[in-house]
Amino acid sequence: MIEERFDAIVVGAGMAGNAAALTMAKRGLKVLQLERGEYPGSKNVQGAIFYADMMEKLIPEFREEAPLERHLVEQRFWMMDDRSHVGMHYRSDDFNEERPNRYTIIRAQFDKWFSSKVREAGATVLCETTVTELVRDDHERIVGVRTDRRDGEIHADVVVLAEGVNGLLGTRAGLRSRPTPDKVALAVKEMHFLPRETIEARFNLKGDEGVVIEAAGTISRGMTGMGFIYANKECISLGIGCLVADFQRTGQTPYGMLDHFKQHPSVAPLIAGSEVKEYAAHLIPEGGYKAIPQLYGEGWVVVGDAAQLNNAIHREGSNLAMTSGRIAAEAIAQVKSRREPMSTKNLSLYKKMLDESFVIKDLKKYKDMPTLMHTHSQNFFLTYPQLISKALQNFVRVDGTPKVEKEKATLKSFVKARSWTGLFGDACRFARAWR
Amino acid sequence: MNVEPSVRVEDKLYYNRYLVDVGHPHVTVREHTTPSPQLLALLKVCPARCYELNDNGQVEITVDGCIECGTCRVIAEPTGDIKWSHPRGGYGVLFKFG
Numbered sequence: 001m002i003e004e005r006f007d008a009i010v011v012g013a014g015m016a017g018n019a020a021a022l023t024m025a026k027r028g029l030k031v032l033q034l035e036r037g038e039y040p041g042s043k044n045v046q047g048a049i050f051y052a053d054m055m056e057k058l059i060p061e062f063r064e065e066a067p068l069e070r071h072l073v074e075q076r077f078w079m080m081d082d083r084s085h086v087g088m089h090y091r092s093d094d095f096n097e098e099r100p101n102r103y104t105i106i107r108a109q110f111d112k113w114f115s116s117k118v119r120e121a122g123a124t125v126l127c128e129t130t131v132t133e134l135v136r137d138d139h140e141r142i143v144g145v146r147t148d149r150r151d152g153e154i155h156a157d158v159v160v161l162a163e164g165v166n167g168l169l170g171t172r173a174g175l176r177s178r179p180t181p182d183k184v185a186l187a188v189k190e191m192h193f194l195p196r197e198t199i200e201a202r203f204n205l206k207g208d209e210g211v212v213i214e215a216a217g218t219i220s221r222g223m224t225g226m227g228f229i230y231a232n233k234e235c236i237s238l239g240i241g242c243l244v245a246d247f248q249r250t251g252q253t254p255y256g257m258l259d260h261f262k263q264h265p266s267v268a269p270l271i272a273g274s275e276v277k278e279y280a281a282h283l284i285p286e287g288g289y290k291a292i293p294q295l296y297g298e299g300w301v302v303v304g305d306a307a308q309l310n311n312a313i314h315r316e317g318s319n320l321a322m323t324s325g326r327i328a329a330e331a332i333a334q335v336k337s338r339r340e341p342m343s344t345k346n347l348s349l350y351k352k353m354l355d356e357s358f359v360i361k362d363l364k365k366y367k368d369m370p371t372l373m374h375t376h377s378q379n380f381f382l383t384y385p386q387l388i389s390k391a392l393q394n395f396v397r398v399d400g401t402p403k404v405e406k407e408k409a410t411l412k413s414f415v416k417a418r419s420w421t422g423l424f425g426d427a428c429r430f431a432r433a434w435r
Numbered sequence: 436m437n438v439e440p441s442v443r444v445e446d447k448l449y450y451n452r453y454l455v456d457v458g459h460p461h462v463t464v465r466e467h468t469t470p471s472p473q474l475l476a477l478l479k480v481c482p483a484r485c486y487e488l489n490d491n492g493q494v495e496i497t498v499d500g501c502i503e504c505g506t507c508r509v510i511a512e513p514t515g516d517i518k519w520s521h522p523r524g525g526y527g528v529l530f531k532f533g
Contacts, residue, residue: 045533107533128525166505186506188482191532247480254482255442278532279447281482281504
C-alpha cells in the first residue's frame with residue numbers, strides 16, 4: 001500500500017477529471033489523478049467541439065497556449081435522404097470575435113495540454129495506471145482505490161469518479177447501474193487528412209474559421225442516430241452514431257453505416273482524396289435527465305459522462321463534463337475548508353450546486369426528448385426526412401405542373417405517410433418534449 | 436454471417452496504434468455450445484469486428500483490434516456472456532487524435 005494519503009483521488013483524465021483535479025489543486029488540496037492511458041488523452045474520443053465559456057472558468061487565458069483547431073463561424077444542419085439533403089445553415093461574422101465561443105479540437109492533443117495545466121497547479125498525475133476497484137472501510141465508506149500497480153492501494157478522503165461513459169468502478173461497486181443499450185449511442189469516427197487550403201476551399205473558410213455539419217435522416221436507416229463532419233485545420237473528423245439498442249435490434253454494422261455516410265453524394269466531395277489516419281469508436285450517454293444516477297455518497301462523487309451528463313439534443317457533452325468536474329471540486333474544497341468529513345450529507349452540496357447550473361437545468365428541459373426520439377425513430381429519422389426532401393424537390397423543380405397541384409401532391413404525400421392524426425400527434429409530442 | 440463484405444474493418448484498424456498485452460485479454464467470452472442472441476448481436480455491432488463465429492458455431496473474441504468502446508459490455512455483460520475489464524495501464528488502443 002502507498003502510505004502517502006491524499007485529500008482527493010480523481011479517476012480519469014478526460015474533461016471532467018481534468019477540470020476537477022485542476023480546481024482542487026488550485027484550492028490547495030493534495031490531489032492524485034490516475035489515468036489508464038499512456039498519456040492523458042490517449043484513451044479519449046470525441047468529435048470534437050469545445051466550448052470556451054466553460055474553459056474560461058478554469059483557465060481564463062487558455063486561448064494563448066491550448067492546441068485549438070478552428071473557431072466555429074458556421075453551423076449546418078442537414079436532413080438527409082439517400083440522394084439529397086435539406087439544409088439549414090447559420091453563418092455569422094459575429095463569430096469572428098476576439099474571444100471565440102466554440103472551437104474544434106483534437107482530444108488526444110488537447111487533453112495532453114489540459115493535463116499539463118493540472119500538473120502545474122500541483123496535482124500528481126499518474127498515467128498507465130488502471131484503477132481496478134474502490135476500497136471501502138468497515139462502515140462501507142469509500143476510502144480509496146486499488147490499482148493494477150504493485151502495492152496499488154491508495155487512500156484519500158474522497159474519490160472523484162471521472163471514469164467516462166464506460167466506467168467500471170462505480171458500476172462494480174454498486175454506486176450506479178451499468179448503462180443499458182437504450183441509454184447509450186455508439187459512434188464511430190474517422191480522421192480524414194487533407195491540405196489546409198483544400199479544407200478551406202471545400203468548406204468556404206478563411207484563416208482559422210471552422211464549420212460544423214450535423215446530419216440526420218436516412219443515413220441512420222430508421223434508427224435514432226446522427227452523422228457529423230467537423231473541419232479541423234488539416235483534417236476532417238467524420239463520424240456517425242446510433243443508439244446501441246437500435247444496432248442490436250436491426251443488425252446494422254457501425255462501419256457499414258459510416259461508409260454509407262461517406263459515400264453520400266453530399267458528403268463524398270468534401271473528403272475526396274483524403275488520407276485516413278485513425279478509426280475510433282466511443283459510447284455517448286443518451287438517456288438525458290432521467291438517466292442521471294446518484295451523484296454522490298460516502299467518500300465519492302461522480303462527474304461527466306460517467307454520470308450520463310450529456311445533452312443529446314444540442315450535442316453538448318464536454319462542457320457538461322468540465323462544469324460538473326469543476327462544481328464537484330468546488331463543493332469538495334468547501335467541505336474541506338470547513339474541516340468536515342466527506343460524508344453523503346456534506347457532499348450533497350455538489351448536487352445542490354449542479355442543480356443550480358445550466359447542466360441540470362438544460363437536461364431537465366429536454367427530459368422527455370430521448371424517449372420520444374427513441375420510440376418514434378422510424379418517423380423522425382426516416383419518414384419525415386424523405387417526405388421533406390420530396391416536398392422541396394417538388395417546390396424547386398420546374399416542370400410545367402401548376403403550383404396548386406404541386407402543393408396538393410406534397411400535402412397528400414404527408415397525409416398518406418403519417419395520416420392527419422399522426423401528423424398532429426407528432427407535432428404535439430415534439431412541441432411538448434422541446435418545451 | 437453477412438457483414439457488409441465491401442467494408443474492410445481490418446484496413447480501418449490498421450490506421451490505429453496499439454500496445455497489445457499478450458496473454459492478458461481484457462475481454463473474454465464465456466464458454467458456450469450455442470451462442471445467446473446477445474453474443475450473436477456482437478458479431479455485427481462491434482465496430483472493430485473483434486467477435487467472430489468459429490467452425491463449431493460458437494462466438495470467439497480476438498481483442499487485439501479492440502478500440503475499447505464498451506458496446507459489447509453494455510449488451511452482453513448483463514447476461515454473463517462476456518467479462519469486460521479495462522486493459523492494464525498503458526496497454527490497448529493508443530489514440531493519436533481521439
